[in-house]
Amino acid sequence: MWQQLRADLFARIENGALSPGDPLPAETALAEAYGVNRLTVRRALADLARVGVVRTEHGVGSFVASQPVRHRIDDGQVSLLESMAKDGRTVRQLVIGARRVDPSSSEAPPSDPPPGRPPVPPPRSDGHAVLAGPHATEYHFPDFLGAVMEYRYIRWVDELPWSVSFAAIPAALAPQSWNGATSLFAAMSTAHGVHVRRDERCFSAVPANPEDASWLEVQVGTPLLLLRGTNSNERGQAVAHIVHRIRGDRAEYAMRVPH
Structure with missing residues (x-):
């Protein structure tokens, strides 16, 4: 499930639906929208952050990262x-x-x-x-x-x-x-x-x-x-x-x- 969520978010970023600097929905909102728990959301976001697609500010939220x-x-x-x-x-x-x-x-x-x-x-x-x-x-x-x-x-x-x-x-x-x-x-x-x-x-x-x-x-x-x-x-x-x-x-x- 986390891989499907990751792939969907990545596709939205790649096709321009989400632009650099745009905030991603909150973890609770993503969990509700995709019918998964927050741990699944966190794993998907962590993997996107690892490859530099997303940046996460603790206590603030996750954002589409600027590309190199x-x-x-x-x-x-x-x-x-x-x-x-x-x-x-x-x-x-x-x-x-x-x-x-x-x-x-x-x-x-x-x-x-x-x-x-x-x-x-x-x-x-x-x-x-x-x-x-x-x-x-x-x-x-x-x-x-x-x-x-x-x-x-x-x-x-x-x-x-x-x-x-x-x-x-x-x-x-x-x-x-x-x-x-x-x-x-x-x-x-x-x-x-x-x-x-x-x-x-x-x-x-x-x-x-x-x-x-x-x-x-x-x-x-x-x-x-x-x-x-x-x-x-x-x-x-x-x-x-x-x-x-x-x-x-x-x-x-x-x-x-x-x-």
């Missing part, structure tokens, strides 16, 4: 913002943290980081910077000496949460200020004339931590798409290290495999 947005990473653009603008979509970015890290400094980071910003340990003596917290990773710019600028920011696509993001760039190439109105890499180009392009990309999956869940409007533990990578200049030098924790139900990444 395809992001082509081989489209010649350097950032999600430019890629989505090319497709007529809007991207909004909120910078929630900016920090300068000086590899030559032995001073410890402030004991009270800005709200929403995990503490960052002091850089190592070998010039590597090591980031703590949900973006825990290590990056190095071997062709650039001196300080590094780190940014944390949130992105929305068409006003729906997309990612909790991190970027590190050499301070010498950082714009004087960056407020998220343009991509960080467009701001770098405007400020210093550097041509930035996508370089390496690595994808994996991670569970949403409490901060992710709050910003991305998902439950703690929800699978997220983790993207790590680098961007380079026209000489092939790494000029950016990026980490994005992306809502897996919102994003679909695509690229053409070179022959």
Whole structure:
């Protein structure tokens, strides 16, 4: 019975009778309409939620989920913002943290980081910077000496949460200020004339931590798409290290495999 109910609801969504964002009838109403008990309804809805067709907000109800947005990473653009603008979509970015890290400094980071910003340990003596917290990773710019600028920011696509993001760039190439109105890499180009392009990309999956869940409007533990990578200049030098924790139900990444 639950499979029949699932199939019927899926068909109504597929044929457009129910659109993204539309609420589904309450569990009691569905149970009554289909002549089943609420456990059968819950199993059907849980399976639809598992495959990303339905999203359920506890205490509120179930809704038709928005379908994933395809992001082509081989489209010649350097950032999600430019890629989505090319497709007529809007991207909004909120910078929630900016920090300068000086590899030559032995001073410890402030004991009270800005709200929403995990503490960052002091850089190592070998010039590597090591980031703590949900973006825990290590990056190095071997062709650039001196300080590094780190940014944390949130992105929305068409006003729906997309990612909790991190970027590190050499301070010498950082714009004087960056407020998220343009991509960080467009701001770098405007400020210093550097041509930035996508370089390496690595994808994996991670569970949403409490901060992710709050910003991305998902439950703690929800699978997220983790993207790590680098961007380079026209000489092939790494000029950016990026980490994005992306809502897996919102994003679909695509690229053409070179022959």
